[in-house]
Structure formats: C-alpha cells, structure tokens
Amino acid sequence: MLIVKKFGGSSVADKERIFNVANRILEDYKAGHEVVVVLSAQGDTTDDLLEKAKEISASPSKREMDMLLSTGEQQSVALMAMALETLGYPAVSLNAFQVGMTTSSTYGNARLRNIETDRIQAELDRKNIVLITGFQGVNRYDDFTTLGRGGSDTTAVALAAALKADKCEIFTDVDGVYTADPRVVKHARKLAEITYDEMLEFASLGAQVLHNRSVEMAKKYGVELVVLSSLTRAEGTIVKEETKVEKMLVSGVTADKNVARIAVVGLKDEPGKAFELFSLLSKKNINVDIILQSIGREGTKDISFTVGRDNLKEAVQSLEEHKERLDAQRIEVDEHVAKVSLVGAGMASNSGIATKMFEALYDAGINIKMISTSEIKISLLIDEKDANEATIAIHDAFKLSGEL
Amino acid sequence: MLIVKKFGGSSVADKERIFNVANRILEDYKAGHEVVVVLSAQGDTTDDLLEKAKEISASPSKREMDMLLSTGEQQSVALMAMALETLGYPAVSLNAFQVGMTTSSTYGNARLRNIETDRIQAELDRKNIVLITGFQGVNRYDDFTTLGRGGSDTTAVALAAALKADKCEIFTDVDGVYTADPRVVKHARKLAEITYDEMLEFASLGAQVLHNRSVEMAKKYGVELVVLSSLTRAEGTIVKEETKVEKMLVSGVTADKNVARIAVVGLKDEPGKAFELFSLLSKKNINVDIILQSIGREGTKDISFTVGRDNLKEAVQSLEEHKERLDAQRIEVDEHVAKVSLVGAGMASNSGIATKMFEALYDAGINIKMISTSEIKISLLIDEKDANEATIAIHDAFKLSGEL
Numbered sequence: 001m002l003i004v005k006k007f008g009g010s011s012v013a014d015k016e017r018i019f020n021v022a023n024r025i026l027e028d029y030k031a032g033h034e035v036v037v038v039l040s041a042q043g044d045t046t047d048d049l050l051e052k053a054k055e056i057s058a059s060p061s062k063r064e065m066d067m068l069l070s071t072g073e074q075q076s077v078a079l080m081a082m083a084l085e086t087l088g089y090p091a092v093s094l095n096a097f098q099v100g101m102t103t104s105s106t107y108g109n110a111r112l113r114n115i116e117t118d119r120i121q122a123e124l125d126r127k128n129i130v131l132i133t134g135f136q137g138v139n140r141y142d143d144f145t146t147l148g149r150g151g152s153d154t155t156a157v158a159l160a161a162a163l164k165a166d167k168c169e170i171f172t173d174v175d176g177v178y179t180a181d182p183r184v185v186k187h188a189r190k191l192a193e194i195t196y197d198e199m200l201e202f203a204s205l206g207a208q209v210l211h212n213r214s215v216e217m218a219k220k221y222g223v224e225l226v227v228l229s230s231l232t233r234a235e236g237t238i239v240k241e242e243t244k245v246e247k248m249l250v251s252g253v254t255a256d257k258n259v260a261r262i263a264v265v266g267l268k269d270e271p272g273k274a275f276e277l278f279s280l281l282s283k284k285n286i287n288v289d290i291i292l293q294s295i296g297r298e299g300t301k302d303i304s305f306t307v308g309r310d311n312l313k314e315a316v317q318s319l320e321e322h323k324e325r326l327d328a329q330r331i332e333v334d335e336h337v338a339k340v341s342l343v344g345a346g347m348a349s350n351s352g353i354a355t356k357m358f359e360a361l362y363d364a365g366i367n368i369k370m371i372s373t374s375e376i377k378i379s380l381l382i383d384e385k386d387a388n389e390a391t392i393a394i395h396d397a398f399k400l401s402g403e404l
Numbered sequence: 405m406l407i408v409k410k411f412g413g414s415s416v417a418d419k420e421r422i423f424n425v426a427n428r429i430l431e432d433y434k435a436g437h438e439v440v441v442v443l444s445a446q447g448d449t450t451d452d453l454l455e456k457a458k459e460i461s462a463s464p465s466k467r468e469m470d471m472l473l474s475t476g477e478q479q480s481v482a483l484m485a486m487a488l489e490t491l492g493y494p495a496v497s498l499n500a501f502q503v504g505m506t507t508s509s510t511y512g513n514a515r516l517r518n519i520e521t522d523r524i525q526a527e528l529d530r531k532n533i534v535l536i537t538g539f540q541g542v543n544r545y546d547d548f549t550t551l552g553r554g555g556s557d558t559t560a561v562a563l564a565a566a567l568k569a570d571k572c573e574i575f576t577d578v579d580g581v582y583t584a585d586p587r588v589v590k591h592a593r594k595l596a597e598i599t600y601d602e603m604l605e606f607a608s609l610g611a612q613v614l615h616n617r618s619v620e621m622a623k624k625y626g627v628e629l630v631v632l633s634s635l636t637r638a639e640g641t642i643v644k645e646e647t648k649v650e651k652m653l654v655s656g657v658t659a660d661k662n663v664a665r666i667a668v669v670g671l672k673d674e675p676g677k678a679f680e681l682f683s684l685l686s687k688k689n690i691n692v693d694i695i696l697q698s699i700g701r702e703g704t705k706d707i708s709f710t711v712g713r714d715n716l717k718e719a720v721q722s723l724e725e726h727k728e729r730l731d732a733q734r735i736e737v738d739e740h741v742a743k744v745s746l747v748g749a750g751m752a753s754n755s756g757i758a759t760k761m762f763e764a765l766y767d768a769g770i771n772i773k774m775i776s777t778s779e780i781k782i783s784l785l786i787d788e789k790d791a792n793e794a795t796i797a798i799h800d801a802f803k804l805s806g807e808l
Contacts, residue, residue: 015459049479053486055419060486067497068482071475075453078472082457082464093471097501098546119546142502142523 001166002124003028006038006134006156011171011230012076013043021230022083024171025129029089034124036163038134038156039080041072062107063143066136070096070144073133073152080131091129094119096136096144101155103137103145110137110145112154112217115162132159150211157214161221168223169236170210175229176237177202177209179252179400184388187401190234191251193243198251201343201377215239243345249353250344253394255387257338259289260312261369263304264319266296266329274303277326280318286311290339290372290381300329304370306381309335337369338387341379342394354378360397366390405570406528407432410442410538410560415575415634416480417447425634426487428575429533433493438528440567442538442560443484445476466511467547470540474500474548477537477556484535495533498523500540500548505559507541507549514541514549516558516621519566536563554615561618565625572627573640574614579633580641581606581613583656583804588792591805594638595655597647602655605747605781619643647749653757654748657798659791661742663693664716665773667708668723670700670733678707681730684722690715694743694776694785704733708774710785713739741773742791745783746798758782764801770794 005028007021029035040046049068053060060068077093084091100116123130134152137145147154153170160168177199180188194202196219203212209227218225218239228236267273274293281288291305307315312335319331347353357378361368366389370381382390395401409429416422433439444450453472457464464472481497488495504520527534538556541549551558557574564572581603584592598606600623607616613631622629622643632640671677678697685692695709711719716739723735751757761782765772770793774785786794799805 018460052479052483056422056483057486057490061489064482064485064489064497067485067499068479071478074475075456075472078468079456079460081468081471082461085465085468086461093468095471 002034002036002163003167003169004036004038004156004160004163004165005169005171006152007040007171007230008152008173009040009043009046009076010173012039012080017230018079018083019087021171022080022087024230025084026087026089029129036120036124036130036132036159036165037077037080038132038152038159039073039076040134040152041069042076042079045072045075066107066144066146069146070133070136073135077131077133084129084131089129090127091131092123093131093133094123095133096138099132101132101137101158103139103147105139105141105145107139107143107145109148110139112137112147112158115158117162120159120163148213150214153211153214154217157217157221157223157225160223161217165223167226168218169226169228170214171228171230172209173229173231174209174227175232175234176227177239177252180391180395181255184255184391185253185395185401188252188395189401191237192235193238193240194251195243195345196239196241197376198343198345199239201341201374202252202254210239249346249350250342250398250400252344252400253340253342253391253398255338255340255391257384257387258309259306259337259339259381260309261304261306261334261337261381262312262315262319263302263332263334264326264328265302265332266300267303268327269295269299269301273301273326277303277319278305280322281307281315284311284314284318286315286318290370290379292370306337306339306370334369336384337381338384338390339379339381340387340390340394341377342398343377345376347376347378356397357394360393361390364389364393366393406438406440406567407571407573408440408442408560408564408567408569409573409575410556411444411575411634412556412577413444413447413450413480414577416443416484421634422483422487423491425575426484426491428634429488430491430493433533440524440528440534440536440563440569441484442536442556442563443477443480444538444556445473446480446483449476449479470511470548470550473550474537474540477539481535481537488533488535493533494531495535496527497535497537498527499537500542503536505536505541507543507551509543509545509549511543511547511549513552514543516541516551516562519562521566524563524567551617554618557615557618558621561621561625561627561629564627565621569627571630572622573630573632574618575632575634576613577633577635578613578631579636579638580631581643581656584795584799585659588659588795589657589799589805592656592799593804593806595641596639597642597644598655599647599749600643600645601780602747602749603643605745605778606656606658614643653750653754654746654802654804656748656804657744657746657795657802659742659744659795661788661791662713663710663741663743663785664713665708665710665738665741665785666716666719666723667706667736667738668730668732669706669736670704671707672731673699673703673705677705677730681707681723682709684726685711685719688715688718688722690719690722694774694783696774710741710743710774740788741785742788742794743783743785744791744794744798745781746802747781749780751780751782760801761798764797765794768793768797770797 081091081093103110134155176190225239485495485497507514538559582592629643
C-alpha cells in the first residue's frame with residue numbers, strides 16, 4: 001500500500017515532536033507500506049522569516065518572499081530524514097525543485113499544476129521513506145512559489161493523486177471533524193465520515209481543519225482523505241464523495257466570529273446599484289458573504305452584507321469614498337456579529353430543517369439578523385455574544401451528539 | 405564592467421549590515437556596472453542549523469546536512485534582494501538549482517564542476533542585480549551539496565571565471581592581507597599585492613583571509629582577486645599571478661597555533677616504516693605538515709611530525725592501536741607548539757633569508773624545534789609561548805613594516 005501522510009508545523013516544532021512523528025511514519029513503513037510524507041515548516045519558522053522580511057521591507061516582493069519562506073519546509077524535511085536515519089531507517093528529503101512540483105506563476109498564492117513522480121518513485125523503489133516539502137512549488141520561470149494558506153494539505157492531496165496513493169492522511173492539531181467545536185459544545189461528537197462538499201462548507205465556515213483548496217482538489221481527483229491527530233491514537237474522520245450513513249441529514253454546527261456586517265442605507269432604487277457597490281469591493285479583493293436587500297423609505301433601498309473582519313476597514317473606507325457616486329445616504333457597521341451555520345449533505349431534500357433551526361434559536365431567545373442558505377447549509381447571522389449559546393441550542397435540537 | 409562581489413556571513417548578520425552591504429553593491433550598479441553578488445548564510449545561521457541537526461542525530465547523514473545547511477544562503481540572498489528593492493533597485497536572488505551550479509557528488513565537501521551562465525546573463529540583461537547563494541551546489545543526483553569551509557569564496561571565484569568578470573572582490577572582516585597579524589605586530593603593513601602562491605601559503609599557515617581552494621581556482625583560471633573589508637573604505641590587497649614589486653623577497657610572517665607535534669620514538673630502522681605510519685593517518689584523513697626523521701639509538705629511528713590540534717586525539721589513538729605492528733617504542737606528544745612562517749615569492753633565489761630568520765630567533769633567545777622549507781616559505785616550529793615574540797622579531801629583522 002502507498003500512503004501519503006501530511007504533518008503540520010506544530011507536529012514537527014521540536015526534537016520530541018519530530019521523533020514522535022518519525023515513529024508514526026515508521027509504523028506504516030515497518031508494516032511493509034510505501035510512505036511519502038509531506039511536511040510544513042517547523043512551528044514558528046515561517047513567522048520568524050516573515051518577521052525578518054518585515055524588518056527589511058514594508059512590502060517585500062512576493063518572489064523574494066517565496067524564496068525566503070520555502071527554506072522553512074526544506075529544513076523540516078532534512079531534520080525528519082535525520083531523525084528517521086537515527087532510528088535506523090532509510091529516508092530521503094526532497095524539495096520542490098527535486099520533485100518537479102510545478103505551479104502557476106503567481107508568487108505567494110500559486111496553484112499546483114503538475115508533479116513529476118519519477119524521482120519519488122525511484123526513491124520508493126530504493127525502499128526509502130520519502131519526505132517532501134509542503135507549501136512550495138516551482139513556476140515556469142524556475143522560481144520558487146508558495147501555495148498560500150493551508151498549502152501543505154494541497155501538496156499532500158496532489159501527491160496522493162499523482163502517485164495514485166491508497167491513502168492520504170492529514171495530521172492536524174485536532175483528531176477529526178466534530179459536529180461542533182468541542183470547546184463550545186461539551187457533547188460534540190466526532191464524525192466518522194463526511195462528504196467533500198460538507199467539508200468545504202465546514203472549512204469556509206471557520207472550522208480550520210482542512211484548507212478549502214485541498215478539499216476541492218481531493219474531490220476533483222477522488223482522493224479519499226483521513227483527518228487525524230499526530231498526538232493521539234484516535235481514529236480520524238474520513239472525507240469522501242459519499243458517506244455510508246444514508247440518513248445523515250445534518251453533520252454539524254459551526255460558528256464563525258470573523259464576521260462584520262455592513263449596511264449601505266438609502267440607496268436610490270434603481271437598476272445597477274448592487275453591481276456598482278459590489279464591484280467596488282471585488283476590485284479590492286474583498287469577499288462578501290451573506291447579502292440581503294430590503295426596500296427602504298421613499299423609493300430607496302438598503303443593502304446589507306457581511307465581510308471578514310480583517311477586510312472591514314478597507315471595505316468601509318472604499319464605500320465612504322464612493323458614497324456620493326453610489327447615492328447612498330449612509331454606511332452602517334456592526335462588528336459584533338457571528339455566523340452560525342448548520343451543514344449537511346442531506347439538507348437539500350428536507351424542508352423541515354430550516355424551521356427546526358429557527359425554532360431552536362427562538363426557544364433560546366436569540367434574534368436572527370440575516371439568513372443565507374445553500375444546498376447543504378443554512379447560515380444565520382446573530383449577535384456575537386449569542387454565538388456559543390446558539391451553537392449549543394442547534395446542536396441539541398438536531399441531537400448531533402447521537403444521544404437519544 | 406562585470407563585477408563579482410562576495411560577502412561573508414558576518415557582513416549580512418542583521419538588518420543594518422544587510423543595508424550597509426546593499427549600499428556597497430549599489431555604488432557599482434549606479435556607476436553602470438553589472439553586479440553579481442555571492443552571499444554566505446547570515447551570522448550564526450549555519451551554527452544554529454548545525455545545533456538543530458545535532459539535537460536530532462549524533463552523526464547526521466551528509467546528504468541531509470547539505471539539504472539543511474543550504475537553506476541558510478537562500479535566506480541571505482532573498483533578504484538582500486528585498487533590501488535592494490526597498491532602496492528602489494531591481495534585484496533577483498538565485499540558488500544553486502536556479503543557477504545550475506553543478507558539483508562533484510561528495511556531500512559536505514563537494515567540488516564545483518560547472519556553472520550554467522544563461523539564467524544569470526538573462527537577469528543581468530534585464531538590468532537586475534543578481535544575488536547568488538554561496539557555498540552550495542547541485543550534484544548529478546539532483547541533490548544539494550555544500551563546498552566545505554570557505555566555500556562561498558570558491559563560488560565567487562568560479563562565477564567570476566565562468567562569467568569572465570572584470571573584477572572579483574572578496575569582502576571579509578579584515579581589509580586586506582598584512583605582513584603579519586596586526587594584533588601581534590603593531591607596525592604590520594597591509595600588502596598592496598600578493599601572488600596566488602604566496603596567498604596559498606598564507607592561507608594554509610593560518611591567516612584565515614581566503615580559503616585555499618578559492619585561491620587555487622583563481623590561479624587556475626587567472627581570476628584577479630581583491631580582498632577588502634565591507635566595513636571600511638580602505639583599499640584592499642590584490643591577489644594575482646605576478647606582483648609588480650620586483651624586489652619583494654618577503655611578503656609577511658604568519659603564526660599558526662593550531663599545531664601539535666607527535667613523535668614516534670624508537671622505530672626499527674627498516675624500509676617502509678614511514679609509509680606504514682603515514683598511511684595509517686591518511687586513512688583517517690589526517691593531514692600531516694612538517695615531518696622530521698632522525699637516527700635514534702641502537703639501530704632505531706624517530707619520526708616527528710605536526711598535525712592540526714583538532715586531529716591530535718584521533719592521530720594518537722590510531723598510532724597507539726598500531727604501536728606493536730609499527731614496532732615503535734613509544735609515542736610522544738607536544739601540544740604547546742606553534743608554527744611561525746616567513747612567506748615570499750622571491751625567497752627561492754635568495755639563500756640569505758633562512759640565515760637571517762634563524763639569527764632573529766637566536767637574538768630573541770627562542771629555540772627552534774623543527775624546520776621546514778618550500779619554494780616560497782620557511783616554517784619553524786617553536787614553543788607556543790614564544791609565538792608572538794618570534795613573529796615580531798622576524799617582522800623587525802626583515803623590516804616588513806617598510807620603515808627604515
């Protein structure tokens with residue numbers, strides 16, 4: 001069996017953790033499997049390098065940032081190879097140049113294009129454990145690129161696809177995907193299985209287990225993922241096309257506090273106003289999530305929408321600058337909101353779910369500010385202070401802990 | 405004019421020094437020259453990485469050490485590119501893979517074989533300042549290699565040769581080559597010029613200005629070097645095939661305290677004994693310097709020789725193990741010795757020089773333990789405690805400070 005295993009930066013942060021991971025790797029190797037391992041940069045290495053760059057330049061060029069940052073993963077794989085050799089097993093580390101991991105040209109946020117498998121296959125044939133730098137690639141100018149946040153997950157999935165691996169295991173800080181954040185909901189239950197689409201909703205809703213791009217790629221190439229912890233022996237969560245559990249209407253509840261609401265009040269009720277408004281924001285690369293339009297007074301309309309809090313300042317500034325052109329009366333901002341979402345692949349065919357969700361919040365006395373739905377999720381915008389209570393209420397209403 | 409400039413690790417140790425070097429680079433660039441810069445890893449980076457490796461493994465594989473260490477230079481060149489861009493000038497950093505800097509296969513101590521100049525030339529044509537990782541290469545297995553101590557000097561010389569550069573400047577902690585260590589000899593004079601051969605003797609005699617291999621390569625390809633300081637504006641020392649100063653019999657005095665003497669006493673006076681003894685040491689890669697053989701008592705002979713102090717333990721151990729096979733009566737060790745040497749290209753044709761050197765030591769009351777001579781140097785082994793006094797006495801005797 002060929003297994004691809006990915007470990008994040010905190011899993012290889014120091015000597016003890018490196019040897020812990022080395023031993024996990026060896027379990028599979030000793031059992032006769034071929035093992036390809038993807039590693040991120042150690043613990044704070046990337047942050048330290050970012051700090052160094054910041055000292056030199058307020059806005060360093062992205063090409064040189066990638067040249068700088070890609071050293072972090074190279075250090076990780078070299079150290080892990082040494083650890084495996086110390087334990088008496090053959091290993092070889094490879095960076096993006098050595099693997100032939102080609103990407104698009106965009107520095108800082110490149111997309112993987114192709115992986116040459118010859119070198120990896122040759123090292124596996126020599127019975128080596130193969131350690132590969134995550135997060136990085138080489139573009140057509142023969143320069144290092146990096147894949148953006150969560151890039152090492154994508155590297156692992158792409159390798160699993162290219163090598164036709166039998167398994168792709170993503171080791172993280174948590175031991176799987178839960179029906180809700182276990183810190184908020186005491187009886188949250190770990191899911192045995194989840195579909196790619198559900199995982200995508202979970203990821204975009206703030207459950208930072210897997211990066212969206214890696215899940216999209218896994219879906220595209222049909223790579224079955226296992227999410228599990230490097231620190232425990234617990235079985236993880238399998239991410240796949242279709243889950244076996246037929247009746248699983250609802251998988252879990254997530255709460256995202258990185259949300260702010262902006263309302264543009266008193267727009268003239270004319271065609272093209274929404275387009276004008278949102279093209280302003282897309283020019284600044286600001287993602288808008290929930291959008292709500294309502295009729296205002298005297299032939300005007302109001303448009304409310306949510307953005308990530310880190311984009312709030314820039315969004316408001318841009319709107320204020322163009323207030324006159326937009327013909328808006330005023331811009332209102334609410335920073336203290338949260339988005340609570342219910343995710344489930346079986347949701348689309350069952351109309352009672354939204355009602356049950358609203359009822360749960362009504363019973364808890366929580367006011368709903370905005371509503372947004374998709375095929376497999378329902379999101380509600382509420383006051384930030386109610387976020388945990390709402391999560392628990394919804395989790396209970398749908399009996400997600402599995403208790404009767 | 406195409407100029408290759410090499411800066412060592414201490415020259416780029418922190419933000420201030422990086423910008424200091426960036427400004428030195430820009431002087432030439434602004435004057436319209438093409439500039440290729442070779443950098444070592446920042447300050448303590450290499451030591452930190454060695455420390456990390458040591459935590460993981462008592463004897464890490466050399467392949468993985470090179471994979472680990474080569475990240476240091478890559479960080480330096482990326483940071484320097486950022487600094488130049490911050491100052492408003494175009495720069496691009498390149499590592500060994502990008503340059504196509506091919507070496508022999510030996511990890512940890514590889515020899516440069518070939519440099520592909522296409523990418524560098526293309527970047528120069530785009531008016532970029534080109535920053536290249538020193539100390540590293542890529543071998544025929546497509547793996548990183550490192551060049552061993554002083555490797556970045558060699559990288560710079562090889563680049564100067566491959567690019568047919570007009571100038572190759574090696575920036576170090578000192579501002580040139582002196583007639584003696586200025587910390588020992590107050591009136592030591594900086595040499596304006598020195599030949600490759602003299603520089604080789606200086607380097608191997610403990611004056612750590614340039615690494616031997618880089619001087620050998622400069623000699624082979626006729627690359628004229630300039631040794632100068634990154635911290636001062638002082639003119640440096642030019643290293644070339646022939647110096648203009650006709651009458652310069654003697655260039656300088658060096659003292660090497662990294663010496664220990666071993667005496668193998670009471671060997672049977674038979675053919676092959678010296679061969680047997682020194683092949684033991686060469687098997688351990690221990691370099692032997694001065695050798696002296698003398699007739700002992702009753703048909704025996706003694707062989708004395710010097711080794712670097714870091715090799716002393718291993719050498720003695722190996723000799724003790726084979727004492728019986730060697731038929732030696734005993735091994736004697738003297739750790740407290742130093743080698744004082746007089747170097748000069750004009751020495752060979754002038755027989756009075758050795759005499760004058762012995763006279764200087766006699767006048768100073770310093771005892772000579774061993775003598776070794778070559779075409780361009782005379783080395784004397786003395787007590788370590790006399791090293792500084794001997795250096796001054798010889799420097800004075802030959803009026804090297806240039807004063808009458």
